[in-house]
Every structure is written in C-alpha cells, then in structure tokens.
Amino acid sequence: xxxxxxxxxxxxxxxxxxxxxxxxxxxxxxxxxxxxxxxxxxxxxxxxxxxxxxxxxxxxxxxxxxxxxxxxxxxxxxxxxxxxxxxxxxxxxxxxxxxxxxxxxxxxxxxxxxxxxxxxxxxxxxxxxxxxxxxxxxxxxxxxxxxxxxxxxxxxxxxxxxxxxxxxxxxxxxxxxxxxxxxxxxxxxxxxxxxxxxxxxxxxxxxxxxxxxxxxxxxxxxx
Numbered sequence: 001x002x003x004x005x006x007x008x009x010x011x012x013x014x015x016x017x018x019x020x021x022x023x024x025x026x027x028x029x030x031x032x033x034x035x036x037x038x039x040x041x042x043x044x045x046x047x048x049x050x051x052x053x054x055x056x057x058x059x060x061x062x063x064x065x066x067x068x069x070x071x072x073x074x075x076x077x078x079x080x081x082x083x084x085x086x087x088x089x090x091x092x093x094x095x096x097x098x099x100x101x102x103x104x105x106x107x108x109x110x111x112x113x114x115x116x117x118x119x120x121x122x123x124x125x126x127x128x129x130x131x132x133x134x135x136x137x138x139x140x141x142x143x144x145x146x147x148x149x150x151x152x153x154x155x156x157x158x159x160x161x162x163x164x165x166x167x168x169x170x171x172x173x174x175x176x177x178x179x180x181x182x183x184x185x186x187x188x189x190x191x192x193x194x195x196x197x198x199x200x201x202x203x204x205x206x207x208x209x210x211x212x213x214x215x216x217x218x219x220x221x222x223x
Contacts, residue, residue, distance in 0.1 A: 099141030136162030140169035
C-alpha cells in the first residue's frame with residue numbers, strides 16, 4: 001500500500017524530506033512528487049502550496065498518477081481556543097469548510113454535492129494507539145485567520161471547531177469524490193486573540209512541527 005503525504009509549505013516539506021529513504025523525484029502538472037520509503041512504508045510526498053485550489057490540484061494529481069491507498073495531510077493549523085493549545089497535535093475526526101455557501105436553501109459550509117462534514121474513516125482504528133493527541137473538527141478556508149472576530153464567526157458555524165487551516169477540506173473533498181481515504185494531522189501554531197497571534201506563528205517554527213511528524217510516523221507504523 002502506498003501512502004500519499006501532502007504538506008502546504010516549504011518549511012513543512014523540509015522537516016519531512018529527511019525521513020524519506022531511497023527518494024526519487026518526478027514532476028507532474030508542475031508539482032514535484034518525491035517517492036520513497038518512511039520506516040519501510042512506500043510513500044509519495046508533495047508540497048501543494050497554500051490554499052484550497054493548490055491542495056485540490058495536488059490531491060487529484062497524486063491520486064491519478066500514483067494510485068495511493070490513503071492520503072495524509074499534515075502541517076500546521078490555527079487554534080480556536082477550544083481544547084487545543086500551541087504545540088498540541090490535532091487529528092481531525094471531521095473536516096469542513098468555513099467559507100463556503102452555495103446560496104439559498106443550502107447549508108453554510110457544505111460544498112455542492114458533498115456532505116457537510118468529511119469524516120476520517122480510519123480514525124477509530126488507530127486513535128487508541130496514538131497517545132497525547134487532540135481529536136476534533138478542523139475547518140478550512142482560503143484566509144489566514146488572525147483575529148478573534150474571525151474565530152467567532154467560524155465558531156458560529158461550528159461551535160466545537162478545534163483548529164482552522166487552508167487545505168484540509170479541499171483535500172478531503174477530492175478524496176471523497178475519488179473514494180480514497182484521507183487523514184488530517186495538524187499541530188497548532190497560534191491562537192488568534194491570545195497575545196500576539198503573528199508573533200506566535202513566526203516563533204512557532206523554531207520548535208514545533210516535529211510534533212506532527214512524530215505523530216505521522218506513529219500512524220504510518222500502525223497502518
């Protein structure tokens with residue numbers, strides 16, 4: 001079974017690449033994919049770039065060209081003040097959009113032809129074996145969330161939202177359409193409204209994403 005791993009940014013990719021053994025590169029649709037093994041498991045890794053369109057393009061290209069059996073999206077997310085603090089790892093039990101509305105008689109957050117929530121189908125099988133992580137809803141939109149007002153708007157849609165990002169739901173939607181299981185693992189980088197949100201985010205990179213990649217390695221070992 002080959003596992004696809006998608007990150008959004010160079011900083012995240014730089015932490016992941018040293019883990020790959022027997023690494024080779026191939027470019028498809030101007031996206032560079034690295035194939036190899038992590039702890040003996042076949043993987044294909046790509047940096048999507050930030051945002052929903054980049055994430056969807058990368059996911060579809062990966063599925064159609066590398067025939068992955070599972071896609072894992074990992075990287076950073078913003079906290080919402082509900083159960084996950086900076087450096088906490090959040091595994092999504094569901095992901096949803098916070099910036100989608102298709103008009104009257106539709107549900108805010110629900111993409112056309114899709115469920116409101118994209119559910120992680122593998123979570124139940126692995127969660128009890130992964131200690132120290134948070135589990136909850138991750139909400140996705142094409143905006144870097146930096147103010148308490150933005151968090152309150154999202155919490156108005158999803159009162160239990162634990163983290164926010166810019167890619168997970170787009171990856172989940174493509175996986176839903178193509179019938180490929182997905183998983184989203186995020187480490188919280190900042191929480192809008194707590195101290196200086198931008199400074200939190202910038203300082204975070206000196207320590208943090210190692211936490212999410214340690215969780216990723218644990219999950220790969222269990223698959």
